[in-house]
Amino acid sequence: MDHAQWQQENSRYLSLAIAWLRLRLQRLIPDSTITETEIADAETLMLEAEALEPPPALIALSSILELTRFEQSLLLLCAAMELDTEIASFCAKIQGESQPYPTYALALGLFDHPIWDVVSPERPLRSWRLIEIHQSGVQPLIVSPIKADERIVNYIRGLNYLDDRLSFLLSPLSMPVLGENLDDSLAPSQRQVVATIAHHLQAATHWNVLPIVQLLGSDLVSKQRVALSLAEGFDISLYRIRWSYYPPMGLISKP
Numbered sequence: 001m002d003h004a005q006w007q008q009e010n011s012r013y014l015s016l017a018i019a020w021l022r023l024r025l026q027r028l029i030p031d032s033t034i035t036e037t038e039i040a041d042a043e044t045l046m047l048e049a050e051a052l053e054p055p056p057a058l059i060a061l062s063s064i065l066e067l068t069r070f071e072q073s074l075l076l077l078c079a080a081m082e083l084d085t086e087i088a089s090f091c092a093k094i095q096g097e098s099q100p101y102p103t104y105a106l107a108l109g110l111f112d113h114p115i116w117d118v119v120s121p122e123r124p125l126r127s128w129r130l131i132e133i134h135q136s137g138v139q140p141l142i143v144s145p146i147k148a149d150e151r152i153v154n155y156i157r158g159l160n161y162l163d164d165r166l167s168f169l170l171s172p173l174s175m176p177v178l179g180e181n182l183d184d185s186l187a188p189s190q191r192q193v194v195a196t197i198a199h200h201l202q203a204a205t206h207w208n209v210l211p212i213v214q215l216l217g218s219d220l221v222s223k224q225r226v227a228l229s230l231a232e233g234f235d236i237s238l239y240r241i242r243w244s245y246y247p248p249m250g251l252i253s254k255p
Contacts, residue, residue: 001053001054006052006054006158007158009049009052009056010052010056010057010157010158011157011158012049013046013049013050013052013056013058013059014056014058014083014156014157016042016045016046016049017046017049017058017076018076018080018083018084019042019045019046020039020042020043020045020046021073021076021077021080021087022084022086022087022090023038023039023042024039024110024111025087025090025091025094025110026090027039028094028109028110029090029093029094030093057155057156057157057158057160058072058075058076058079058156059072061075061130061152061155061156062075065124065128065130066124067124067125068113068115068118069111069112069113070107070111070112070113070114070115070118071115071118071123071124071125073107073110073111074102074104074107074111074118074125074131074146075125075130075131075148075152075156076156077102077106077107077110078102078131078146078147078148079148079152079153079156081101081102081147081148082148082150082153083153083157087102088100088101091103091106094106095143099143099145101145101146101147102145102146102147103142103143103144103145103146104118104119104141104142104143104144104146105142105143107146108142119131119133119141119146129149130148130149130152131146131147131148131149131152132146132147132148132149133145133146134146134147151163151165162237162239169241170239170240170241171239171240171241171242172237172238172239173224173227173228173238173239173240174228174238185225186222186225186226186229187222190222190225190226191229193215193226194226194229194230194233197213197226197230198230198233198234200213201213201230201234213230215227
């Protein structure tokens with residue numbers, strides 16, 4: 001599946017997931033006419049779209065960071081606030097006009113199999129900064145507004161770009177090769193290294209968790225050529241970070 005097709009299927013999945021979410025929210029509104037059958041049918045369509053391979057961005061993210069189904073649903077609720085203009089009004093109708101936003105209390109009543117410590121700093125949603133909790137004054141955590149990180153919302157939409165909060169740390173790795181193809185500029189032994197690494201990457205049993213590759217040796221230029229050749233073969237961008245950005249070991253505080 002090419003990227004354009006995946007993008008289309010990812011958008012379809014996201015639309016079905018938000019449609020399922022809207023029905024669950026509407027079901028909690030007083031005098032709602034939404035039935036459990038409608039919700040179940042919408043969930044079936046969502047789960048069928050979820051079986052996409054490669055999976056939709058939300059499913060891939062949930063797998064990589066080991067989110068539970070409840071955590072995934074809570075993240076969807078927060079992301080939907082940025083993608084569907086009616087989500088805020090549904091939240092207000094359920095919680096009161098003063099709370100037109102997702103809260104932990106809302107999620108507990110909205111989704112199945114709730115996890116009570118889901119907003120703990122130790123759980124993935126907060127430890128990976130997927131969501132932000134805006135707690136002010138004496139407002140209890142359970143009714144405080146929850147917002148999805150902008151970078152994460154865009155990732156769920158299928159827009160995978162370098163986080164602007166990290167851009168100052170990283171620089172694109174490029175090495176123009178004048179008048180020759182990059183692969184042709186590699187020695188036979190280096191092309192063999194590229195082929196071996198590519199084989200391991202393609203044979204990875206889980207596409208979300210690729211092996212870490214370390215290139216050894218004193219020839220920096222050759223290592224960069226190998227890395228660039230691999231990146232070119234997998235159609236990915238390559239970045240580098242300078243060691244000078246890391247603090248001296250003596251300045252790293254102990255837990």
